[in-house]
Amino acid sequence: MSDDKTYLPAITKQVTDLVLAGSLSHAEEAFSEAAEQHGDFAVAEVLSTIPPQVTALHLAGFDGGKTSLATLLVPPRAWADSLAFIAATWPDDMIEDDPERIAESLFAHVHGVVFATDDEDRRRELLAEASATDHGATVFAILFSMSPKEVLEVAQEVIQKGPYITGQTSSDSDIVPLAIELVKSSEDGWDRALFELFPDFRHSADLADAEFSDDPDEEPRFLQRSTKELLYRLRKQVPSTRTAPRRGTRKSMGTKIFG
Template identity: 80%
Template sequence: MSENSNLPALSKQISELVLAGSLAHAEHAFSEAVEQHGDLAVVEVLATLAPQVTALHLSGFDGGKTSLATLLVPPKAWADSLAFFAATWSDDMIEDDPERVAETLFAHVHGIVFSADEPERRQELLAEASATDHGATVFAILFSMAPKEMLELAGEVLAKGPYITSQTSSDSDVAPLAIELAKASEDGWDRALFELFPDFRHSGDIADAEYNDDPDEEQKFLQRSTKELLYRLRKQVPSSRSNVPKRGVRKSIGTGIFS
């Protein structure tokens, strides 16, 4: 498929359609490419699109909407595109309803990760996304929607390791995604936890922490709010001088499997 001379033209066409807001037409172009050349043609095109274009296209297919791009986007391309999701968030959006912004982000991440029942692809997506600084912040935002459950889950992960299952005492929608992340990348799981709970540097400390349900009392440990994390992610949006996000230089604080 890489020798097909039509692919550069298709990449250009898709980019122009997405930037013009014609997501349905872009998706139609993907469908025609699949019919003519097979799935690999779309995979190759998605791998060559600018990450901000991929982010713009995928953002239009959150939740229950289906998309060939959602099903076929390469893990690395998706991981890079996540850096641009906060580019359209205004101060008013973050200030007025940070939970709604976080829920939109969750719908996107959950939709990509669970778009197909392929454990290997799911693990690749989560491992690639959580290996970046912006990815760690994305998952921390999602975890901030259920901080108590994440602390409890940290204890289960520490006790069961790779044998942890999707069955958990938590009824949070975030829990299944968090478990999949912990199974896919111990390092990525740790990075996201420490982004949410910056006082901690070891999983054992987090597992032993007790969450205070009383809103009138401060936690005994620092926990970044959803709003603060949303602002942190927006600051990580690459500038126009650096269009392709690079892997973070943040020191690994997990098991070092990506270092």
């Protein structure tokens, strides 16, 4: 592979134009050609330089069931930044009408990127980068909202066993392995996601003592944000195209980012 990177601006423009035109398959072909000619580094480099809203639009077209070079090679920081824009790819009425479907699609996206390879270092870097942002904490809270009881059981085990957690819960929810990986990747990121879902609590030990009823009709004993509420919350965090994603902020900048 040559050290000459003069080809990168052309590939970056080509991929960006294709994604914005809705030609995701052609954008993948461009990535594939770049990898063949210049190595995987070229794909990662392009993904680190194209705008995060473009990366979000591209990756939203892929999940764990579809092969994508972008999924395999997106740099952790680039993926973390792109998550700030993922909510802008959702149809306006779907949050209201079918929040569970969006949450499941979001899970497929996150799971597809995190578990795309067997590289544990990459997996933990992806999770650490994503969970270090406000929008990332909201993303994980959305996923955890689909299995709140199991997440509380994980929280209890984290308090009791620390890094030696096994992830054994009362069900075989697909959310649990992702939660365990987040715990191992970033304790701070894990806490941020927990407190985004359960805002009444400010300490993990409090959550470990909480109980979740098996009766779906019973009112929760403590405040838990619903999947729909969290989806709207993430939508309000989408930055404008003039504003780069920030860490540690909660400002709403609007959602019209592809215009």
